[in-house]
Amino acid sequence: MTDPPSLNVRANELFQKAVATQDVLRLARTTLDRTEILDFGVNSTGGLAAGLHLAEMCMAGLGTVRLQAAGPVIDLPQVFVSTDHPLQACLLSQYAGWKISTDDFFAMGSGPMRATAASETLFEEFSVNEETTYCVGVLESGSLPTQSAIEQMLTQVGSVDRLSVAVAPTASQAGNVQVVARSVETAMHKLHELKFPVSKVISGTGAAPLPPVAKNDLAGIGRTNDAILYGSVVNLWVDCEDQQIQKVGAETPSCSSTSHGRSFLELFKEANHNFYALDKALFSPAVVVFHNLRSGKTFQYGKLMPDLLRQSFGMLND
Numbered sequence: 001m002t003d004p005p006s007l008n009v010r011a012n013e014l015f016q017k018a019v020a021t022q023d024v025l026r027l028a029r030t031t032l033d034r035t036e037i038l039d040f041g042v043n044s045t046g047g048l049a050a051g052l053h054l055a056e057m058c059m060a061g062l063g064t065v066r067l068q069a070a071g072p073v074i075d076l077p078q079v080f081v082s083t084d085h086p087l088q089a090c091l092l093s094q095y096a097g098w099k100i101s102t103d104d105f106f107a108m109g110s111g112p113m114r115a116t117a118a119s120e121t122l123f124e125e126f127s128v129n130e131e132t133t134y135c136v137g138v139l140e141s142g143s144l145p146t147q148s149a150i151e152q153m154l155t156q157v158g159s160v161d162r163l164s165v166a167v168a169p170t171a172s173q174a175g176n177v178q179v180v181a182r183s184v185e186t187a188m189h190k191l192h193e194l195k196f197p198v199s200k201v202i203s204g205t206g207a208a209p210l211p212p213v214a215k216n217d218l219a220g221i222g223r224t225n226d227a228i229l230y231g232s233v234v235n236l237w238v239d240c241e242d243q244q245i246q247k248v249g250a251e252t253p254s255c256s257s258t259s260h261g262r263s264f265l266e267l268f269k270e271a272n273h274n275f276y277a278l279d280k281a282l283f284s285p286a287v288v289v290f291h292n293l294r295s296g297k298t299f300q301y302g303k304l305m306p307d308l309l310r311q312s313f314g315m316l317n318d
Helices: 007-020 048-058 086-094 113-117 147-157 173-180 183-193 217-231 242-251 264-270 306-312
Strands: 028-032 035-039 064-068 078-083 098-102 105-110 134-140 162-168 201-209 233-238 287-292 298-302
Touching: 007 035, 007 048, 007 086, 007 113, 007 134, 007 162, 035 147, 048 064, 048 134, 048 162, 048 173, 078 086, 078 183, 086 113, 086 183, 086 201, 098 113, 098 147, 105 113, 105 147, 113 134, 113 147, 134 173, 147 162, 162 173, 173 217, 183 201, 183 233, 201 217, 217 264, 217 306, 242 287, 242 298
Parallel strands: 035 162, 134 162, 233 287
Antiparallel strands: 028 035, 064 078, 078 201, 098 105, 105 134, 201 233, 287 298
């Protein structure tokens, strides 16, 4: 499979487009050290269009993200994602695999700056050439990065001339969209954990309900995770033996976890807000459908839980 152009080059095109249209997207731009910061919802308004742009930037421009009309499961817009480069767009860029933590700042980092830093074991398995003079990242945080956070990121990405970061809280319109746009990414990550050859995934689509914006980031983390765990449907086109799908199929969706059926916020509070204390099997789409290009067969696993979603999203009937 031919690799697409540099992830950071593609993401930078979207970042600079956002800078050029920041008034329309309702963003705010600041600079600190060698870093250009775009606020997608911390102190700025942001919005739905900003969230869609942010999600595509996070996928390094190798996926499209759109809003669709409400589906049959719940009366909310659907965040629809599609990509023909799921390994590069999702695992090597979109996955929030970089924890940025200092005394005065915390964020989960995603986007192609991860490939430049290449500090995760994932990049030992999938090597990419991201030796560019600049890199682009997305931070999920309720505050803008501090000097110490900028220094930490610049140290890890090495000798780049410019670091460009987009920041959005989970409890914002833009942050809400970009997190829910991770349906295909969660499927890819789960398959990688299950030792499925993810390079055999040729294309992917995902749809998940867009929850109401929560009153704070903690509640937002609960709602956006529930949207994927209990409301998303992911379709994957693969090229492999049917037995390889059947071996991992039942373990791929979130219902494979013993924690399935409980709201993410409840589980997160029990784990003292520690993601790593939660059952890894839970972090998956509700439904995963495999379409085998080699055999022409389709395999479907998982189930949707609309009642849990309505409760999580505060959609109560008077």
